[in-house]
Amino acid sequence: MSDELDGKHGVQSLEVGMSILRAMVTGKRSMMLKDIAQAADMPPSKAHRYLVSLIRSGLVEQDRLTSRYDLGPFALNLGLVALDRVDRIRLGLSAIGDLRDLTNETVALAVWSDRGPVVVRWERPRRPITVNVLTGTSLSLLSSAAGRVFAAWLPEQQTEALLRAELESGRVPAGLATLDDARRLLAEVRARGVAVISSGYFARGVEAAAAPVFNFKNEINMSIALVGVEGTLDLLPHSPVLQALKEACDALSRRLGATLLPGVESGDHAT
Incomplete structure:
Protein backbone atom coordinates (compact mmCIF):
# COMPACT_ATOMS: atom_id res chain seq x y z
CA MET A 1 0.00 0.00 0.00
CA SER A 2 2.80 2.41 0.88
CA ASP A 3 4.52 1.64 -2.44
CA GLU A 4 1.33 2.56 -4.30
CA LEU A 5 1.10 5.86 -2.43
CA ASP A 6 4.75 6.61 -3.17
CA GLY A 7 4.13 5.91 -6.85
CA LYS A 8 1.15 8.25 -6.96
CA HIS A 9 2.73 11.10 -5.03
CA GLY A 10 6.23 10.89 -6.49
CA VAL A 11 9.43 11.84 -4.72
CA GLN A 12 9.24 15.40 -3.43
CA SER A 13 12.99 15.81 -2.95
CA LEU A 14 13.57 14.92 -6.60
CA GLU A 15 10.99 17.49 -7.67
CA VAL A 16 12.76 20.14 -5.58
CA GLY A 17 16.07 19.21 -7.20
CA MET A 18 14.48 19.53 -10.62
CA SER A 19 13.23 23.02 -9.75
CA ILE A 20 16.83 24.03 -9.08
CA LEU A 21 17.96 22.60 -12.41
CA ARG A 22 15.14 24.42 -14.21
CA ALA A 23 16.21 27.66 -12.54
CA MET A 24 19.78 27.12 -13.74
CA VAL A 25 18.65 26.33 -17.30
CA THR A 26 16.53 29.49 -17.38
CA GLY A 27 19.48 31.52 -16.10
CA LYS A 28 21.41 30.90 -19.35
CA ARG A 29 24.79 31.14 -17.57
CA SER A 30 26.64 30.15 -14.42
CA MET A 31 24.89 31.51 -11.32
CA MET A 32 25.60 32.44 -7.73
CA LEU A 33 23.84 30.55 -4.95
CA LYS A 34 21.59 33.48 -4.01
CA ASP A 35 20.41 33.83 -7.63
CA ILE A 36 19.63 30.14 -7.92
CA ALA A 37 17.72 30.20 -4.63
CA GLN A 38 15.72 33.23 -5.71
CA ALA A 39 14.88 31.71 -9.09
CA ALA A 40 13.86 28.42 -7.45
CA ASP A 41 11.89 30.28 -4.75
CA MET A 42 13.63 28.69 -1.74
CA PRO A 43 16.05 29.75 1.03
CA PRO A 44 19.74 29.72 0.04
CA SER A 45 20.53 27.17 2.78
CA LYS A 46 18.03 24.72 1.30
CA ALA A 47 19.24 25.35 -2.25
CA HIS A 48 22.82 24.72 -1.13
CA ARG A 49 21.95 21.30 0.31
CA TYR A 50 20.39 20.23 -2.96
CA LEU A 51 23.29 21.65 -4.98
CA VAL A 52 25.71 19.49 -3.00
CA SER A 53 23.79 16.37 -4.03
CA LEU A 54 23.45 17.57 -7.63
CA ILE A 55 27.22 18.13 -7.80
CA ARG A 56 27.82 14.58 -6.54
CA SER A 57 25.55 13.23 -9.26
CA GLY A 58 27.32 15.20 -12.00
CA LEU A 59 24.25 17.28 -12.84
CA VAL A 60 25.85 20.45 -11.45
CA GLU A 61 29.41 21.69 -11.08
CA GLN A 62 30.91 24.63 -9.19
CA ASP A 63 33.75 26.88 -10.26
CA ARG A 64 36.13 27.06 -7.29
CA LEU A 65 37.45 30.46 -8.34
CA THR A 66 34.11 32.26 -8.75
CA SER A 67 31.89 29.99 -6.58
CA ARG A 68 29.36 30.05 -9.42
CA TYR A 69 27.30 26.99 -10.27
CA ASP A 70 26.62 25.63 -13.73
CA LEU A 71 25.25 22.49 -15.34
CA GLY A 72 27.60 19.56 -14.97
CA PRO A 73 28.85 16.94 -17.45
CA PHE A 74 26.02 14.47 -16.79
CA ALA A 75 23.39 17.17 -17.42
CA LEU A 76 25.09 18.03 -20.71
CA ASN A 77 25.20 14.36 -21.66
CA LEU A 78 21.48 14.01 -20.91
CA GLY A 79 20.76 17.01 -23.13
CA LEU A 80 22.78 15.65 -26.02
CA VAL A 81 21.10 12.26 -25.80
CA ALA A 82 17.66 13.87 -25.68
CA LEU A 83 18.44 16.03 -28.71
CA ASP A 84 19.68 13.04 -30.63
CA ARG A 85 16.36 11.31 -30.01
Whole structure:
Protein backbone atom coordinates (compact mmCIF):
# COMPACT_ATOMS: atom_id res chain seq x y z
CA MET A 1 0.00 0.00 0.00
CA SER A 2 2.80 2.41 0.88
CA ASP A 3 4.52 1.64 -2.44
CA GLU A 4 1.33 2.56 -4.30
CA LEU A 5 1.10 5.86 -2.43
CA ASP A 6 4.75 6.61 -3.17
CA GLY A 7 4.13 5.91 -6.85
CA LYS A 8 1.15 8.25 -6.96
CA HIS A 9 2.73 11.10 -5.03
CA GLY A 10 6.23 10.89 -6.49
CA VAL A 11 9.43 11.84 -4.72
CA GLN A 12 9.24 15.40 -3.43
CA SER A 13 12.99 15.81 -2.95
CA LEU A 14 13.57 14.92 -6.60
CA GLU A 15 10.99 17.49 -7.67
CA VAL A 16 12.76 20.14 -5.58
CA GLY A 17 16.07 19.21 -7.20
CA MET A 18 14.48 19.53 -10.62
CA SER A 19 13.23 23.02 -9.75
CA ILE A 20 16.83 24.03 -9.08
CA LEU A 21 17.96 22.60 -12.41
CA ARG A 22 15.14 24.42 -14.21
CA ALA A 23 16.21 27.66 -12.54
CA MET A 24 19.78 27.12 -13.74
CA VAL A 25 18.65 26.33 -17.30
CA THR A 26 16.53 29.49 -17.38
CA GLY A 27 19.48 31.52 -16.10
CA LYS A 28 21.41 30.90 -19.35
CA ARG A 29 24.79 31.14 -17.57
CA SER A 30 26.64 30.15 -14.42
CA MET A 31 24.89 31.51 -11.32
CA MET A 32 25.60 32.44 -7.73
CA LEU A 33 23.84 30.55 -4.95
CA LYS A 34 21.59 33.48 -4.01
CA ASP A 35 20.41 33.83 -7.63
CA ILE A 36 19.63 30.14 -7.92
CA ALA A 37 17.72 30.20 -4.63
CA GLN A 38 15.72 33.23 -5.71
CA ALA A 39 14.88 31.71 -9.09
CA ALA A 40 13.86 28.42 -7.45
CA ASP A 41 11.89 30.28 -4.75
CA MET A 42 13.63 28.69 -1.74
CA PRO A 43 16.05 29.75 1.03
CA PRO A 44 19.74 29.72 0.04
CA SER A 45 20.53 27.17 2.78
CA LYS A 46 18.03 24.72 1.30
CA ALA A 47 19.24 25.35 -2.25
CA HIS A 48 22.82 24.72 -1.13
CA ARG A 49 21.95 21.30 0.31
CA TYR A 50 20.39 20.23 -2.96
CA LEU A 51 23.29 21.65 -4.98
CA VAL A 52 25.71 19.49 -3.00
CA SER A 53 23.79 16.37 -4.03
CA LEU A 54 23.45 17.57 -7.63
CA ILE A 55 27.22 18.13 -7.80
CA ARG A 56 27.82 14.58 -6.54
CA SER A 57 25.55 13.23 -9.26
CA GLY A 58 27.32 15.20 -12.00
CA LEU A 59 24.25 17.28 -12.84
CA VAL A 60 25.85 20.45 -11.45
CA GLU A 61 29.41 21.69 -11.08
CA GLN A 62 30.91 24.63 -9.19
CA ASP A 63 33.75 26.88 -10.26
CA ARG A 64 36.13 27.06 -7.29
CA LEU A 65 37.45 30.46 -8.34
CA THR A 66 34.11 32.26 -8.75
CA SER A 67 31.89 29.99 -6.58
CA ARG A 68 29.36 30.05 -9.42
CA TYR A 69 27.30 26.99 -10.27
CA ASP A 70 26.62 25.63 -13.73
CA LEU A 71 25.25 22.49 -15.34
CA GLY A 72 27.60 19.56 -14.97
CA PRO A 73 28.85 16.94 -17.45
CA PHE A 74 26.02 14.47 -16.79
CA ALA A 75 23.39 17.17 -17.42
CA LEU A 76 25.09 18.03 -20.71
CA ASN A 77 25.20 14.36 -21.66
CA LEU A 78 21.48 14.01 -20.91
CA GLY A 79 20.76 17.01 -23.13
CA LEU A 80 22.78 15.65 -26.02
CA VAL A 81 21.10 12.26 -25.80
CA ALA A 82 17.66 13.87 -25.68
CA LEU A 83 18.44 16.03 -28.71
CA ASP A 84 19.68 13.04 -30.63
CA ARG A 85 16.36 11.31 -30.01
CA VAL A 86 14.15 14.24 -31.01
CA ASP A 87 12.84 14.08 -34.56
CA ARG A 88 11.76 17.65 -35.22
CA ILE A 89 9.93 16.88 -38.45
CA ARG A 90 7.98 14.04 -36.86
CA LEU A 91 6.96 16.35 -34.02
CA GLY A 92 6.10 19.08 -36.52
CA LEU A 93 3.87 16.75 -38.53
CA SER A 94 2.03 15.75 -35.39
CA ALA A 95 1.59 19.43 -34.44
CA ILE A 96 0.09 20.49 -37.78
CA GLY A 97 -2.27 17.53 -37.75
CA ASP A 98 -3.54 18.51 -34.31
CA LEU A 99 -3.85 22.17 -35.34
CA ARG A 100 -5.80 21.20 -38.47
CA ASP A 101 -8.22 19.19 -36.32
CA LEU A 102 -8.60 22.11 -33.91
CA THR A 103 -9.12 24.89 -36.48
CA ASN A 104 -10.45 23.00 -39.54
CA GLU A 105 -8.11 25.10 -41.69
CA THR A 106 -5.30 24.20 -44.08
CA VAL A 107 -2.10 23.95 -42.04
CA ALA A 108 1.42 23.80 -43.49
CA LEU A 109 4.84 23.06 -42.03
CA ALA A 110 7.84 24.92 -43.49
CA VAL A 111 11.58 24.60 -42.91
CA TRP A 112 14.55 26.66 -44.06
CA SER A 113 16.64 25.51 -47.03
CA ASP A 114 19.35 26.98 -49.24
CA ARG A 115 16.56 28.38 -51.42
CA GLY A 116 14.67 29.88 -48.49
CA PRO A 117 11.55 28.54 -46.77
CA VAL A 118 10.11 25.32 -48.20
CA VAL A 119 6.83 23.55 -47.40
CA VAL A 120 7.57 20.00 -46.23
CA ARG A 121 4.01 18.94 -45.41
CA TRP A 122 0.47 20.25 -45.28
CA GLU A 123 -2.82 19.04 -43.84
CA ARG A 124 -6.13 19.52 -45.62
CA PRO A 125 -9.20 20.58 -43.57
CA ARG A 126 -12.57 18.86 -43.73
CA ARG A 127 -14.48 21.50 -45.67
CA PRO A 128 -15.67 21.79 -49.29
CA ILE A 129 -13.54 24.79 -50.28
CA THR A 130 -9.89 24.63 -49.30
CA VAL A 131 -6.48 25.93 -50.33
CA ASN A 132 -4.06 23.29 -51.55
CA VAL A 133 -0.41 23.77 -50.62
CA LEU A 134 2.06 21.72 -52.62
CA THR A 135 4.81 19.93 -50.73
CA GLY A 136 8.17 21.29 -51.87
CA THR A 137 6.82 24.77 -52.63
CA SER A 138 9.44 27.49 -52.10
CA LEU A 139 8.00 30.47 -50.24
CA SER A 140 8.67 34.15 -50.71
CA LEU A 141 10.20 35.93 -47.73
CA LEU A 142 7.95 38.96 -48.05
CA SER A 143 4.84 37.63 -49.84
CA SER A 144 4.14 34.65 -47.59
CA ALA A 145 3.41 34.47 -43.88
CA ALA A 146 5.89 31.66 -43.21
CA GLY A 147 8.53 33.50 -45.24
CA ARG A 148 8.09 36.62 -43.14
CA VAL A 149 8.49 34.55 -40.00
CA PHE A 150 11.82 33.13 -41.15
CA ALA A 151 13.01 36.56 -42.33
CA ALA A 152 12.00 38.08 -38.99
CA TRP A 153 13.89 35.66 -36.76
CA LEU A 154 16.85 34.51 -38.85
CA PRO A 155 20.03 36.66 -38.77
CA GLU A 156 19.82 39.25 -41.52
CA GLN A 157 23.11 38.14 -43.07
CA GLN A 158 21.38 34.86 -43.83
CA THR A 159 18.38 36.45 -45.55
CA GLU A 160 19.60 39.77 -46.96
CA ALA A 161 20.49 38.48 -50.43
CA LEU A 162 17.07 36.86 -50.85
CA LEU A 163 15.30 39.94 -49.52
CA ARG A 164 17.16 42.21 -51.95
CA ALA A 165 16.37 39.90 -54.85
CA GLU A 166 12.66 39.93 -54.03
CA LEU A 167 12.60 43.70 -53.66
CA GLU A 168 14.43 44.20 -56.96
CA SER A 169 11.99 41.86 -58.72
CA GLY A 170 9.08 44.10 -57.76
CA ARG A 171 6.93 41.07 -56.90
CA VAL A 172 6.31 42.17 -53.32
CA PRO A 173 3.26 43.58 -51.48
CA ALA A 174 2.49 47.28 -51.84
CA GLY A 175 4.48 49.52 -49.55
CA LEU A 176 7.64 47.43 -49.69
CA ALA A 177 10.23 49.06 -51.91
CA THR A 178 13.47 49.16 -49.94
CA LEU A 179 15.37 47.01 -47.47
CA ASP A 180 14.45 49.49 -44.73
CA ASP A 181 10.76 48.96 -45.58
CA ALA A 182 11.29 45.21 -45.17
CA ARG A 183 13.12 45.71 -41.88
CA ARG A 184 10.24 47.73 -40.45
CA LEU A 185 7.76 45.06 -41.51
CA LEU A 186 9.84 42.28 -39.97
CA ALA A 187 10.26 44.24 -36.74
CA GLU A 188 6.46 44.37 -36.50
CA VAL A 189 6.30 40.61 -37.03
CA ARG A 190 8.81 40.00 -34.22
CA ALA A 191 6.95 42.34 -31.88
CA ARG A 192 3.64 40.63 -32.58
CA GLY A 193 5.03 37.09 -32.53
CA VAL A 194 3.10 36.10 -35.65
CA ALA A 195 3.01 37.09 -39.33
CA VAL A 196 -0.35 37.82 -40.95
CA ILE A 197 -0.85 38.52 -44.64
CA SER A 198 -4.33 39.09 -46.05
CA SER A 199 -3.43 40.96 -49.25
CA GLY A 200 -0.42 40.80 -51.52
CA TYR A 201 0.03 37.07 -50.92
CA PHE A 202 2.16 35.34 -53.54
CA ALA A 203 -0.89 33.26 -54.55
CA ARG A 204 -3.96 35.27 -55.58
CA GLY A 205 -7.07 34.97 -53.42
CA VAL A 206 -5.20 33.47 -50.48
CA GLU A 207 -4.46 34.74 -46.98
CA ALA A 208 -2.34 33.23 -44.25
CA ALA A 209 -0.89 33.53 -40.78
CA ALA A 210 2.30 31.90 -39.53
CA ALA A 211 4.31 31.66 -36.32
CA PRO A 212 7.85 30.48 -35.54
CA VAL A 213 9.02 27.28 -33.90
CA PHE A 214 12.30 27.48 -31.96
CA ASN A 215 14.87 24.86 -30.97
CA PHE A 216 16.92 24.40 -27.80
CA LYS A 217 19.26 27.19 -28.91
CA ASN A 218 16.25 29.52 -29.13
CA GLU A 219 16.84 29.75 -32.88
CA ILE A 220 14.03 29.49 -35.40
CA ASN A 221 13.75 25.89 -36.54
CA MET A 222 10.45 25.67 -38.41
CA SER A 223 7.31 27.65 -39.11
CA ILE A 224 3.68 26.59 -39.00
CA ALA A 225 1.19 28.43 -41.21
CA LEU A 226 -2.59 28.55 -41.45
CA VAL A 227 -3.72 29.13 -45.03
CA GLY A 228 -7.20 29.94 -46.30
CA VAL A 229 -9.28 31.49 -49.04
CA GLU A 230 -9.13 35.28 -48.78
CA GLY A 231 -11.76 36.57 -46.38
CA THR A 232 -12.34 33.24 -44.61
CA LEU A 233 -9.69 33.33 -41.87
CA ASP A 234 -10.22 35.32 -38.69
CA LEU A 235 -6.97 37.26 -38.63
CA LEU A 236 -7.86 39.79 -35.94
CA PRO A 237 -5.13 40.13 -33.28
CA HIS A 238 -6.89 38.09 -30.57
CA SER A 239 -8.84 35.68 -32.74
CA PRO A 240 -9.19 32.05 -31.59
CA VAL A 241 -7.48 30.89 -34.78
CA LEU A 242 -4.36 33.00 -34.22
CA GLN A 243 -4.32 32.05 -30.55
CA ALA A 244 -4.44 28.36 -31.47
CA LEU A 245 -1.59 28.86 -33.95
CA LYS A 246 0.60 30.61 -31.37
CA GLU A 247 -0.13 28.01 -28.71
CA ALA A 248 0.70 25.15 -31.09
CA CYS A 249 4.03 26.74 -32.05
CA ASP A 250 4.90 27.58 -28.44
CA ALA A 251 4.13 24.02 -27.34
CA LEU A 252 6.28 22.57 -30.13
CA SER A 253 9.10 25.02 -29.31
CA ARG A 254 9.07 23.91 -25.69
CA ARG A 255 9.10 20.28 -26.83
CA LEU A 256 12.25 21.06 -28.83
CA GLY A 257 13.89 22.64 -25.78
CA ALA A 258 13.28 26.35 -26.40
CA THR A 259 13.08 28.63 -23.38
CA LEU A 260 12.53 32.01 -25.07
CA LEU A 261 9.24 32.38 -26.94
CA PRO A 262 8.20 35.23 -29.27
CA GLY A 263 5.81 38.05 -28.67
CA VAL A 264 8.25 40.67 -27.40
CA GLU A 265 11.05 42.23 -29.43
CA SER A 266 14.28 40.42 -28.59
CA GLY A 267 17.48 42.34 -28.14
CA ASP A 268 19.38 39.21 -29.13
CA HIS A 269 18.08 39.26 -32.71
CA ALA A 270 20.97 39.70 -35.09
CA THR A 271 20.62 42.39 -37.69
